[in-house]
Amino acid sequence: MRSFEEILQLCEVDLEFYEAVIELESRESGKDFDSIYASMSFILDAMEQSVNSAIKSDFKGRLMKDEAQRFGEYISQANDLLSGKLIAKSSHIALSVSQYNSSMGRIVAAPTAGSCGILPGLLFAYNNLYAPTRDALVMALIVAGGVGEVIQKRATLAGAEGGCQAECGAAAAMGSAALTFLKGGSSEALAHAAALTLKSVMGLVCDPVAGLVEVPCIKRNGTLVALASICADMALAGVRSVIPPDEVVDAMRQVGRALPESLRETSKGGLAITPKARTLEKDILSQISPLSEI
């Protein structure tokens, strides 16, 4: 899958977006339709397990405490959520799964471990509120996978290469297309939901404090679900990205390359070098017994 164009061309004939993704994947890998579908179904089950385990788990990170739990309690008690139910629930799941990842829980990288909360957040919050069929969820995951493939082929999904736009940004774009699919959007709308999302995260830097997958990663998982959701609504309304989706991904690649190394997962810029980050890092390091050097 080298482009949205390629997927949409197949859709013009008679395929749905997810079928076109499977078709292209099948041409590349030689695997048949059923085995690709079955492996995505298996991954969806693993993702659901990670959500269930994450929601139940107690989290004590090195930098963060119990933010996901706190947020979960708030949304279960609040009568009036400013962000609405889907976003609030998605955010709670995304925070929880992302925290679970940080504490060595088992997750599905989607597309990476650092961005593993966003897709399960959106899919399972939607599942909770709208009760779609299981097959619809698997198809939505395949849609997300197709979007991720295009981003990987044309740009990158590694924070060290493209910054956080390539990890959490890509995850949000994948999730936005998946939501648009679940709500019955056209194939063109799916591609544009992804494009609209990417345009709003363009240039987002990867600046983890103390090199840990905690700050700002976990909260970015929790907030970018909101962007995915509004971009899906816009796409469903017929709003289209003026810049074609493939060209948006190309711009993202160019921006990623232009980012200085200090903002690409090296912890040498951005939030990672703030005074507070320095203090936190020093505190943590003082608790680690150093390795003897030979």
Next chain:
Amino acid sequence: MDIIGPIMVGPSSSHTAGAVKLGRLARAMWNEEIRKVDIYLRGSFAATYWGHGTDKALIAGLLGFMPHDERIKDALNIARERGMEYRFMSEHIDGAHPNSVRFVLYGKDKTVEVVGASLGGGVVELQEIDGFSLSLNGELPAIITFHKDQPGVVAAVTGVVAKRNLNIATMRLHRQGRGGRASMVIEIDGELKEDAKEEMLNSHPALMRIIFMPSLESDIK
């Protein structure tokens, strides 16, 4: 659709999942229960291992766990219970890959040294065995030979593979000068039975040692 996945224990595909795979590579070289091991962390592994559970992940791999095994978190305790003695140290090697590790495995009458690197996204590379440089990612089963650089070795070894009706996916030769120590890495599309090793060793006098590496890929992905 490898974009979604792998199913793995967090937090990092390179420093956790990749580290488990590196441990598995070292275990595959050893081919029996590991009793004693020294682990030398380099670069970013040495600097940030504590934040990503890299130490637990490496030991989990040495215990034979997969990157999605939820016991990774408790790997250090499990290793102690199973009688595996381990030590972690750091070392600085000029030009080494920033996410790399050197294992020294000790047995009754043998020692094996393995160097590997985590390249990102859970992809790993075996880079050195007993001081000999090579390259292998562990995705397919592989044959690693150590031999003297002489004519006919490649034909002899691949002849055994052909007789077993297995397909060769990739093949690389490495040598330390003409006629010196040499090594060959052959990736194959299926596992070879142990008795093929004996047949290979007998197929050419220049062959000194052969290792069969199983695939590191899990049953799920």
